[in-house]
Amino acid sequence: MTQQTMLTILILMPIFCGILCYLIREKTFRSLIILFNALLLIIASVFLLKNGGFEFTPSESWNKAITICDFAILLYFLFIGLRTGHVAIIVLSLLQIGPLAYFEYTQGHSLSVTPSIMIDQTAIIMCLIISIVGSLTAIYAVQYMKDHEEHLKLSKSRQPVFFFFFILFLGAMNGLVFSNNLLWLYFFWEVTTLCCYQLIRHDLNTESKANAIRALWMNLVGGVGFIFAIIFLFNIDPNLLSVKEIIKNPSGAAILIPLSLLCLAGFTKSAQVPFQNWLLGAMVAPTPVSALLHSSTMVKAGVYLILRFAPAFQGTALSKMVMLVGAFSFVVTAIIALTQDNAKRLLAYSTIGNLGLIIMCAGINTPLSITAALILLVFHAISKGLLFMCVGTIETFIHSREIERMAELITRLPLLTNITVIGIFTMFLAPFGLLVGKWAATEGLMSVKSTSAFIAVIMLVLGSAATTVFWTKYLGRLINKPIAPKESAPTPLAFLYKFPLISLVILAISLSVLVIPFYNAIIIPAVKQLNYDLILTAGSASLFTEFGSFATWPLFILFGFALVLPLLLLKAPKESVVPVYMCGENAPGDDCAFCTMADKNEPLQTGGLYFMDIICESTMEKVCTSIGVFILVALFWIILR
């Protein structure tokens, strides 16, 4: 495959296929296009990994086309603002149109940045995440949207629009991670904002419309930051419109202002405190959208931007503030998540927390922490994509997102529940990949000796404890079995559900087992290309830092001995199964009921603990939003001083 074909497939084909999905109203044909697109994306991304990165500059006319499209999108945002009468959107889109028009009019027309496209190992990792996890989500969406619309009993299908934006999103994300020209990057950035807005409001009810508007204005804040950063950078040095140049020669304090504006854009997109609200509101969208936003696209764009520019602000005050914003987001979301009994909101909070962890690593800005950030990035995408799809599938069966209602699911949907359990295991337990990242993050943080690192490490530890508790609580609900299981056949799972779920489970487990070869082959080149020395070294069975080690596959062998072998070998003879102990209050003839007043049978109920009387979600939210705003103000105050 030549470089040009690869780029065409990864960026332009999804856009083309999206348009086809919009035009073709025939369901089967549309599904085939989606499958074809997914397959080709996966193949092309693997080819890209095999062939390695490259630089590319297409003809000059592309610059013009992108500028025109840029204005079209911004004017559309302005139109939305005018139609809904939302002042913030009007102001924020004008704040982008004005500067962009000024910039294009005065300098932009004579501008050319070479190369326009630069693909390095970090971009390849992102492309793999987008193309593989994103495509699997698209396949999943085919079945989900069918069930979703049947459940809603829609007279007119909105799937053409849905899949147009869904597939377009993948292409825009690939464009975003490949762009070297900041103006191109900005364009794709706005396209993802647009797609996100459209996908959130897909169901067109009052709540989804309101939440889509909120997502839009918060992301436009980032867009404003972005365009001002571009103008700032241009005024310092016209060459700095190239990502490559920014990373290569950090020109000291002057460049910090635009860089902090870019970090602000990154915070909005990856929903860091105080912008966490939009991602939680995005939960009203159909589940494949959540899976897409949380695992492979949208939020990863923000993280990518910060990671990408991390080498440029190494050792500055900005770096410390980025670390604190990430650590703070991690701890507050973990604590709020303790109170959640809505599975999707729980997952959303955990996403913000994990992104906080990655951003914290970017802020620590040492070779070890950047390594940790990349490991976390990959494993989080896989695990979170998997978990969202699991919850979505569960929802199509029980029509609820409440964790309490997922009790006893293991008898009804054994395969799906087991996949969900594995998914949660990969999120926070040893020896899975995400924890390898957390381990490296902790050791990276400890090797920095500063007051801000001290504050961040305390937040990290407190957040980790809360994380363990909320995930375990959720797991406990899922594996909860009724005393007398009904002898009914388990509900079968549709193939288009099974395929992406099982692929992701296999990916999560095999990458965790083979984390050392994965690290050697994929992460190491990325860290080196970002101009960091290598500190995490890989042995045959362990990863080593200069002061610690993490055994990988030996732990998996023990894992197998402790959990999988008993699961396969244990036989429980029928006669040894006894009812549970209820302190002598069992109702006669019913093992699942207490005997209460007037000999009535009161059914036995069990439930989780949600700390509602200790932690109040709405108060916590307000407090952490204001602290978040305070941190941001402090950030700009320190930089501008």
Added chain:
Amino acid sequence: MTNQILIAIASILAVPIIGGLLRGFDRKMTARMQSRIGPPILQPFYDVIKLWNKEKNITHKNQLIWAYGYFGFIITSILVFALGRDILMMLFVLVLAGVCLVLGALSIKSPYSHLGGNRELIQMLAYEPMLFLIALAVFLSTGSFNVNVIIASGTPLIYSLPLAFIAMVIVMVIKMRKSPFDISLSHHAHQEIVRGPVTEFSGKYLALIELAEWYEMVLLLAILAMFWAMPFWAGIILALAVYFIVLIIDNVFARLTWPILLKFTWTFGIGLVILNILGIYLLRK
């Protein structure tokens, strides 16, 4: 390599013997403090053997997997420690073991088991941040997460980490399920007959959990001993002294409620370690 295998096998075999003897000593001492004669020192071993040969009653198969998981991961964390590997990794595995115990309790639709499981989670929320912060404090003091480097570092850790050591004693009280913080299940049957997360386990599987608790107790004592690792015997005396203090605490206090546990550990307990870490930072500068 063969050396390491020998250490691993030795620790797996020796640890339950030490643990059982300590448990026997515990019961004897507690009885004496309450003016009873108490069982023989070897009683815990008789108990486990008796349990092992009992009829195997279960409510369903899944709960057993978690019992094996609890046992298996505790041993894994012992191995990580005995082989002198990363102390953070040891804690991660220990957390995994704790999660297995909770899942064993929650996998059954049983009121007492659920109560115990949820309370066990609260205990994890209470001691986990303390344990991690202690590990980080140890790192700041020695410059390494590897147990063998920490042990070989010379000057006793307790000089630089006195407050972290006190926090470790608190963790010990919670982990050994001693009053005042035995909220999920009490080690002694004198407070309850229905025993929280292990309510639904019986026979061989209860024995397995009991054994795992012995392993875990010795592991925690070994962490305490690490605070005075050179010379070897000083650490052992230190650990045994703490063990004795924990027994006295157990017999002096009554059980407290879980909100008090959370408030106590998240302010006083965590505060102690943070102060200690802060001290190290300030003295460095």
